[in-house]
Amino acid sequence: MSGMLASVTSLTEARIALAAGVDIIDLKAPEKGALGALPIEVVREIVAGIDGACPVSATIGDQPLLPEPVLASVLQMAATGVDFVKIGFFTGGDMQATLDTLAPAASGGLRLIAVLFGDRQPEITWLDAIAAAGFRGVMLDTQDKQQGSLLNCRSFDFLKDFVSAARARGLLCGLAGSLRKTDISALLPLAPDYLGFRGALCVGSRRTDRIDENSVLEIRNLITARSIAHAL
Numbered sequence: 001m002s003g004m005l006a007s008v009t010s011l012t013e014a015r016i017a018l019a020a021g022v023d024i025i026d027l028k029a030p031e032k033g034a035l036g037a038l039p040i041e042v043v044r045e046i047v048a049g050i051d052g053a054c055p056v057s058a059t060i061g062d063q064p065l066l067p068e069p070v071l072a073s074v075l076q077m078a079a080t081g082v083d084f085v086k087i088g089f090f091t092g093g094d095m096q097a098t099l100d101t102l103a104p105a106a107s108g109g110l111r112l113i114a115v116l117f118g119d120r121q122p123e124i125t126w127l128d129a130i131a132a133a134g135f136r137g138v139m140l141d142t143q144d145k146q147q148g149s150l151l152n153c154r155s156f157d158f159l160k161d162f163v164s165a166a167r168a169r170g171l172l173c174g175l176a177g178s179l180r181k182t183d184i185s186a187l188l189p190l191a192p193d194y195l196g197f198r199g200a201l202c203v204g205s206r207r208t209d210r211i212d213e214n215s216v217l218e219i220r221n222l223i224t225a226r227s228i229a230h231a232l
Helices: 011-020 040-050 067-078 095-107 126-132 156-168 181-190 213-231
Strands: 003-008 024-027 056-059 084-088 090-093 112-117 137-141 172-175 194-197
Touching: 003 011, 003 213, 011 024, 011 040, 011 213, 024 040, 040 056, 040 067, 067 084, 067 095, 084 137, 090 095, 095 112, 095 126, 137 156, 137 194, 156 172, 156 181, 181 194, 181 213
Parallel strands: 003 024, 003 194, 024 056, 056 084, 084 112, 112 137, 137 172, 172 194
Antiparallel strands: none
């Protein structure tokens, strides 16, 4: 059954997500971009407050794939105790050189998640290099949050092939990108490991606003109910 990833900005929001039974608590600063990073001290506070009750992931921020700066950001974020470090594959820099630089960290035990952007024409063949570098998983997200959900920028067939390719390479696979409640039924048959949400959890569906407890519970329950129905 697909799990639910909820992106939060504070310990208060993390506790709301935890109480709703989400499967991964993801830490980001939406006002800073698609994968804006929270301050290190805030990440530490949330990790300590969750205290192992739920896996925690965190982004390193919107930055180009420059090997040394990315590695430094990854190591700094990993030192907070998060379970997964998410790295956006933004344009600029050198993807292969960055993967080569990160490979020793991955082989040393850091669980890295590559975030590709469906609205920036990623290639499924990139998953070969990502898996070879020892990454634990991959997410398909959107960079421009004003252009609708992931389903608005990629075909269902592409998403199906993406999930299948990730599984074939032993990668955890998540789908995100301005997902709405109405997207859940369409995406669950693809059987991603996780569906990721931020805006749909927030007051007024505004990703930079605070999350709403009722919205988190509604989406959590929808994923569970639709997953059970799909399995019957």
